[in-house]
Amino acid sequence: MTDPLLISETDGKGVTTLTVNRSNVHNAFNEELIAALTEAFHQIVVDASVRVVVLAAVGKSFSAGADLNWMREMAGNDRERNVAGAVRMAEMLRALDCLPQPTVARVHGAAFAGGIGLIGACDIALASESVIFAITEVRLGLIPSVISPYVLRAIGPRAARRYFLTGERFDAAEALRLGLIHAVAEEGGLDELVVEVTSVLRMGGPKAIAASKALVAELVDDVGEARIRRTAARIADIRAGEEAREGMESFLEKRQPSWQQA
Amino acid sequence: MAEPIILTELDARGVASVTLNRVEVHNAYNGDLIDALSGAVQEFAEDARVRVLVLRANGKHFQAGADINWLKSTAGFDAQQNIDFSKRTVDAIRKLDEFPCPSVALVHGACYGGGVGMVAACDIALATENATFALTEVRIGVLPAPIAPQLTAAIGARAFRRYGLSGERFDAAEAHRIGIIHEVCGVGALDEAAAPILEALLLGGPQALAASKKLIAEIAETGTDDVLAKRLTSLAATTRVSDEAGEGLSAFLEKRRPAWYRE
Numbered sequence: 001m002t003d004p005l006l007i008s009e010t011d012g013k014g015v016t017t018l019t020v021n022r023s024n025v026h027n028a029f030n031e032e033l034i035a036a037l038t039e040a041f042h043q044i045v046v047d048a049s050v051r052v053v054v055l056a057a058v059g060k061s062f063s064a065g066a067d068l069n070w071m072r073e074m075a076g077n078d079r080e081r082n083v084a085g086a087v088r089m090a091e092m093l094r095a096l097d098c099l100p101q102p103t104v105a106r107v108h109g110a111a112f113a114g115g116i117g118l119i120g121a122c123d124i125a126l127a128s129e130s131v132i133f134a135i136t137e138v139r140l141g142l143i144p145s146v147i148s149p150y151v152l153r154a155i156g157p158r159a160a161r162r163y164f165l166t167g168e169r170f171d172a173a174e175a176l177r178l179g180l181i182h183a184v185a186e187e188g189g190l191d192e193l194v195v196e197v198t199s200v201l202r203m204g205g206p207k208a209i210a211a212s213k214a215l216v217a218e219l220v221d222d223v224g225e226a227r228i229r230r231t232a233a234r235i236a237d238i239r240a241g242e243e244a245r246e247g248m249e250s251f252l253e254k255r256q257p258s259w260q261q262a
Numbered sequence: 263m264a265e266p267i268i269l270t271e272l273d274a275r276g277v278a279s280v281t282l283n284r285v286e287v288h289n290a291y292n293g294d295l296i297d298a299l300s301g302a303v304q305e306f307a308e309d310a311r312v313r314v315l316v317l318r319a320n321g322k323h324f325q326a327g328a329d330i331n332w333l334k335s336t337a338g339f340d341a342q343q344n345i346d347f348s349k350r351t352v353d354a355i356r357k358l359d360e361f362p363c364p365s366v367a368l369v370h371g372a373c374y375g376g377g378v379g380m381v382a383a384c385d386i387a388l389a390t391e392n393a394t395f396a397l398t399e400v401r402i403g404v405l406p407a408p409i410a411p412q413l414t415a416a417i418g419a420r421a422f423r424r425y426g427l428s429g430e431r432f433d434a435a436e437a438h439r440i441g442i443i444h445e446v447c448g449v450g451a452l453d454e455a456a457a458p459i460l461e462a463l464l465l466g467g468p469q470a471l472a473a474s475k476k477l478i479a480e481i482a483e484t485g486t487d488d489v490l491a492k493r494l495t496s497l498a499a500t501t502r503v504s505d506e507a508g509e510g511l512s513a514f515l516e517k518r519r520p521a522w523y524r525e
Binding site for chain 2: 137139140143149152156158159161164168227230231234238241243247259260
């Protein structure tokens with residue numbers, strides 16, 4: 001039997017921790033992981049015993065984003081299946097974003113591309129001081145499409161115009177300044193910080209918390225179905241194009257893509 | 263022969279530079295500067311060799327406000343000339359905002375009024391630690407209408423409500439805090455600070471970069487469409503010919519307080 005891709009544990013206080021368990025590929029998303037996360041979120045929505053959700057990951061990195069092999073497979077499908085694959089990723093993020101319980105991302109190691117989307121879709125994000133972040137899609141000829149509603153909501157268009165376009169790495173202090181994360185823990189202190197925040201979240205009335213989340217979504221920025229469809233179509237079209245194919249291929253072959261050659 | 267008021271350059275990597283070059287008036291903007299800027303941006307937008315655009319300025323200041331002589335001439339504009347001028351400004355800022363490749367503004371010295379809009383319309387902005395910023399329009403009774411969408415996207419409505427209304431100067435550290443500036447560097451160190459960012463931008467897939475820019479504008483709803491552009495043009499133009507702006511402009515030219523200010 002293989003290890004499950006996602007481990008769910010609930011303590012006696014109603015704190016459910018979902019731990020992504022694909023450390024051999026830095027917890028990159030593929031079809032199965034997207035399905036496992038979606039299924040877990042659907043179960044939590046209807047489980048009133050869950051009061052707080054923590055999203056964590058095993059291994060060296062929180063998330064490396066999309067699994068390139070899965071991306072390439074989607075890109076090679078016909079358009080309908082390609083779009084459907086992107087919609088499943090987008091709907092997974094939307095399911096996380098819409099959970100009635102408060103959600104906390106526990107971020108360690110590195111968070112790249114799609115991993116930044118997971119962080120943006122959680123209510124609160126906590127990171128170790130050594131975490132490295134990057135929105136790297138353009139380096140492969142891809143775009144941060146289905147994650148963009150959540151990331152833009154967190155960091156705003158101005159910071160997005162820098163980090164979506166440069167793909168630069170940035171550290172936890174910069175992520176804190178941008179608003180992508182809410183607090184930084186010293187090395188070794190992340191779990192303690194997570195307990196501190198989840199303990200506070202358990203003090204709020206569950207219905208009031210759910211209603212507060214709904215209020216913020218309604219007044220500020222509900223991502224909505226239309227953006228799910230639009231962003232999914234955009235990434236599907238981009239990844240099927242020549243530039244993205246060259247970008248992904250060159251990455252897997254450990255060579256420079258054609259546009260970087262002088 | 264006089265030097266051109268906008269200088270352009272394109273290097274072998276595809277880095278295009280547009281440099282404001284009306285040094286004798288601190289790159290103050292008038293109709294000619296707006297048209298030359300617009301033309302240069304348009305030309306680079308159509309040049310497939312261009313991968314990144316850099317906007318910078320020669321002289322002591324990036325852009326130290328409106329040209330006084332030009333301000334005098336606008337007082338005599340008829341309604342159509344007035345609309346036409348506002349339209350050219352709105353279009354120039356929009357062209358910069360919608361430039362198909364990533365754009366980087368390098369700011370030093372003073373950056374006031376429309377200059378702040380030019381910076382906000384670039385994707386990324388770096389400033390020297392001695393740079394100062396101000397949205398001075400209301401002080402002479404006019405509106406920062408042509409640059410309002412880009413400013414709102416860059417600093418948010420909250421900061422706009424302060425600086426758009428107060429006309430206060432703010433420094434590079436504050437510009438960084440409110441988001442319009444991404445990095446602050448030492449005086450004379452703009453090129454050095456920009457180098458790794460330009461390098462990073464050149465690593466991205468050109469089509470992916472263009473698509474990412476459009477994505478941000480669409481999903482964050484920060485773009486300007488023709489309806490909004492027309493509305494901004496009309497707002498800017500009608501305000502400029504109002505009695506209040508007339509008094510503001512006269513007071514500015516006569517170096518006195520406007521009538522609405524009570525000592």
